Amino acid sequence: MTETTKETEATSEDAGGKQPAIVFEEVEFAYERSRVLERVSFVVEDGDFVTIIGPNGAGKTTIAKLMLGLLQPVSGEIRIYGKRPSQPRARRLIGYVPQYSQFDFAFPISVLSVVLMGRMRRFAGFYNREDRDVAYQALAEVDLEGFGSKSFAELSGGQRQRVLIARALAAQPRIILMDEPTSNVDRSVEKKLTTLLKQLNHDMTILLITHDLGFVSHQVNKVVCVNRTARIHPTQEVTPEMIQSLYQAPVRMVRHDVDKGSSVEKHDTPEHRHD
Amino acid sequence: MTDFFSVLFDPSMPFLRYALLAGIFSSAAFGVVGSIVVVKRITYIAGAVSHSVLAGIGLSLFLESRYGIEWFSPLLGAVIAAILSAMIIGAVIYYGGEREDTVIGAVWAIGMALGLFLIAKTPGYVDPMSYLFGNILIISQSDLILIAVLDAGIVGVSILFYQQLQAVSFDEVFIRARGINTGFYFFLLLLLTAVTVVLLVTIVGIVMVIALLTIPPAIAGLMSRRLWGMMMVAAFFTMISTSAGLGMSYQADLPTGPVIILVAGVIYIVTLVLRRLLRMREKRKVSGEASSL
Numbered sequence: 001m002t003e004t005t006k007e008t009e010a011t012s013e014d015a016g017g018k019q020p021a022i023v024f025e026e027v028e029f030a031y032e033r034s035r036v037l038e039r040v041s042f043v044v045e046d047g048d049f050v051t052i053i054g055p056n057g058a059g060k061t062t063i064a065k066l067m068l069g070l071l072q073p074v075s076g077e078i079r080i081y082g083k084r085p086s087q088p089r090a091r092r093l094i095g096y097v098p099q100y101s102q103f104d105f106a107f108p109i110s111v112l113s114v115v116l117m118g119r120m121r122r123f124a125g126f127y128n129r130e131d132r133d134v135a136y137q138a139l140a141e142v143d144l145e146g147f148g149s150k151s152f153a154e155l156s157g158g159q160r161q162r163v164l165i166a167r168a169l170a171a172q173p174r175i176i177l178m179d180e181p182t183s184n185v186d187r188s189v190e191k192k193l194t195t196l197l198k199q200l201n202h203d204m205t206i207l208l209i210t211h212d213l214g215f216v217s218h219q220v221n222k223v224v225c226v227n228r229t230a231r232i233h234p235t236q237e238v239t240p241e242m243i244q245s246l247y248q249a250p251v252r253m254v255r256h257d258v259d260k261g262s263s264v265e266k267h268d269t270p271e272h273r274h275d
Numbered sequence: 276m277t278d279f280f281s282v283l284f285d286p287s288m289p290f291l292r293y294a295l296l297a298g299i300f301s302s303a304a305f306g307v308v309g310s311i312v313v314v315k316r317i318t319y320i321a322g323a324v325s326h327s328v329l330a331g332i333g334l335s336l337f338l339e340s341r342y343g344i345e346w347f348s349p350l351l352g353a354v355i356a357a358i359l360s361a362m363i364i365g366a367v368i369y370y371g372g373e374r375e376d377t378v379i380g381a382v383w384a385i386g387m388a389l390g391l392f393l394i395a396k397t398p399g400y401v402d403p404m405s406y407l408f409g410n411i412l413i414i415s416q417s418d419l420i421l422i423a424v425l426d427a428g429i430v431g432v433s434i435l436f437y438q439q440l441q442a443v444s445f446d447e448v449f450i451r452a453r454g455i456n457t458g459f460y461f462f463l464l465l466l467l468t469a470v471t472v473v474l475l476v477t478i479v480g481i482v483m484v485i486a487l488l489t490i491p492p493a494i495a496g497l498m499s500r501r502l503w504g505m506m507m508v509a510a511f512f513t514m515i516s517t518s519a520g521l522g523m524s525y526q527a528d529l530p531t532g533p534v535i536i537l538v539a540g541v542i543y544i545v546t547l548v549l550r551r552l553l554r555m556r557e558k559r560k561v562s563g564e565a566s567s568l
Contacts, residue, residue, distance in 0.1 A: 068452040091454040098448060107314055107445055108499050117442045120455055126438065151500045171453065 019082045021046045021175055021205040022067060024230070027076035029062055035228070036062045040076070042224055042232040046174075049201050052209045054226035060209045063226060064177060067207075068096055081174065095168025097178040100160040105153050111163050112148035115139060118170030131170075138166040142196060158189035165196070175205045182210060279522045291525065293419050294411040298517030298535075300422055301474045304429040306491060306510025308471040310502060311433075311464060313492040315444040318485055320465065323379045324361045325472045325484035327386020331356025332406050333393030340397050349406075350418060353476060357469035360386055365465045369458055409480025409532030411521065418477065425470055432467060433506075440464060441502050478517060479532040490539040491516065494546050512542060 022044040029037040036059045044050050054060050065071040066078055069085035083090035095118070115138055119131040127135075139147060142162040147155070152163065161181065168176055176197075182190055197206055208220075223233045283291050312321055331352030338344040360382045367378040394401050405413065414422070433440065442450050443460045451457045475484040495508035520535030527534075 069454075070448070070452060088454045091452065094452070096449055096452045098446065103446070104314070104316075106496070108496065108501050108505050109441065109445060110501060113438075113441065113501075114445070116438070117446065117449060118453075120438065120442055120450060120453055153500075167449070 018046060020044060020079075021048065021081060022207075023077070023079040024063075024066075025077040025079075027066065027078060028074045029059070029066065029071065030074050037066075037073075038229045040226075040230040042230055044205060044207065044222070044224075044232075046081075047201070047205055048222055049197075049206045049220050050208070050222045050224060050232075051220045052207060052224045052226060052230075053211065054230075056211075058227045059230075060226050061179070063224075063230065064096075064179060064209055067177060068094060092171065093173055094175045094177050095171050095173035097161075097164045097168045097176060097181070099180045100157060100164055103152075103160070107153065109152050110148065111139070111144070111150050111152055111155070112136075114152050114163050115148075115166045115170050118167040134172065135166070135170050138169040139163075141169055141200075142166045143192075158186075158192065161189070161193070162196070165200075169200075173204070175207060176200060177207045177209075179209050180211070181208060279525050282525070289416070290412050290414070291521075293414045293416065294521055294531070295518060297411060297414045297419055297422050298478060298521060299514055300419075300426050301478060302510045302514035302517060304426045304471050304474060305488060305513045306495070306508070307430055307433045307506045308467050309488045309513070310492040310495065310506045310509050311440055311444060312468055313489055313496065314502065314505075315464070317464075317468070318489050319376070319379055320361065320364055321468055321472055321488055322485045323364060323383035323386070324357050324469050325476060325481050326383045327360035327390075328353045328356050328473060328476050329390025329403070329406060329481055330360075330386045330393070331390075333390035333397070336401055337393040337397045340399055350421060350473070350477065353473045354470065356386065357473050358466060361465040361469035362462065365462050369461060405480070406476070407481050408530060409476070409478060409483065411478050411517075411531045411535075414477060422474055422477065425474055429467055429470055429474075432463070436460065436463060437503070444502075479535055483532050483536050486536045487513065487516070487539060490536070490543050494539075494543050497546055497550055512539065516542065 020043045022042075024040050024042050027037060027040040028035070029040075040059075040063070052060050052063060062071065066073055067080065067085055069087075069091055072086070078085055080090040080093050083093075085091070112132075112135060115135040116127050116131060118138070119127055119134060136145075136148060139145060142165050144159065144162055144166065147159070147163070152160065155163065165176070165178070178197075181193060197208075200206060221234060225231050225233065279291075282288050283295065312318055331354070332349045333352075334356075335347050335349040335352030338347050364375075364379055364382055367373050368375050391403065394403050439450075439455070439460050440463070443457050443464070447457050447461075471488070472484055475487055479487050491509040491512040492505060494512050495505040499505035499508050516539035517535050520538045521531055523529070523538070524531040524534040
């Protein structure tokens, strides 16, 4: 912790033990010459269920990669429970669930081996009994008990997705970060996923990157809208229909209700467009 | 075939024994590394590395005949050239910047050109054919020992890092997000590939390295559900291909490398056809049962 800046020490003291899960403060990011993110600031509280939405190329994936410590911001601060994303302790706090459709389905690997990757050692070595127990438990949590010795390749799309969630759970994180969970899944799988995520939300912070608002609107309590910059909106009183229409229409229709103590700012309308 | 076996056990003719043992020893490394190369889809890197090996061989031949340097053997030159080219390609891919395929193509061709240039400048006549298309029969006892040592090293390291190599091949981003140094494993895999390629060059020659590295894992992939299983089956088929290829080439007086590759290729095609037939029979059975209901 020696390298932490004064500001973070201050914020963690202010939090009085309960730190926010994720803090973005004036984060800027650019690939080579093209600027991807500008002055992104938002706070995700511990226990939140948040969706990150925005059009293609808006910077959703970049935000995810910044949280995971895979990219470094050009300027600004990012904190995961008070720690920098690149710190090993911060990395252990986030369980990442990538899009299942990006995998090579011909890869010869067992479900258990996939889940055990959440327990991977930093150097050479084998998994121990505890790792296996945790992995089996994670499989049970996603309702895939007894699937350990099956091949990843022979599972359905929805099952593969749940295996990847189990892998994230095996790392025993405090945050689950999920990338496009509803691309290429049918309604019944979606429903099952909703139930599962709701369950996980009891003791974990959930972040979903998605374009599918209908799916998440029932349970999210905050929405981060990304389009080069980002805003966070509480959604407690917003109906799915409203979000849907808000997403498609110019944003001046969105009521950005400001939570007490949250980082939500008042909007200057012209900048904040979702289309 | 009796001819082959009588020569095999003839004490005055060790070259055939060495060749057979070299093939058997190195099969394990080929199966293990070949399987990872196939599932990680970096066959083209192996191709570039194998061709740039000629630069190392050329340098060795040149130094020996020009300056009488004997310790720098062709095999050592091959090892250095393979590792160097693998690391160059790895650095380009890992640190980005240039187009991957362009750099791979460049390393491929430059290595080859450098090798042919050095061989041309070597006094006396050197036939690059035996390096390009392999000559398993020129393996000496000391080569055999080196092959065995390299093979044991490759297999040992692969077992030690099996989980990590598998994970990095399956989902590099997740592993990196967990704070594991995936760059280390990427370069380790390239190092293993480079050393394996050198072993392959001694057996089938530069041009056919990719074939022997990828065909047995491709066969194994048709019947394996786990990476380690794929490795073992691939090693088995490599052993069959090299041994049968050696026997047949000796018997019919044909070049060894091509015969080994053809044996592997025929096994691959036969396996594909058999699998297709089995699938069709299963389908017919299922539909037959369905219609009888």
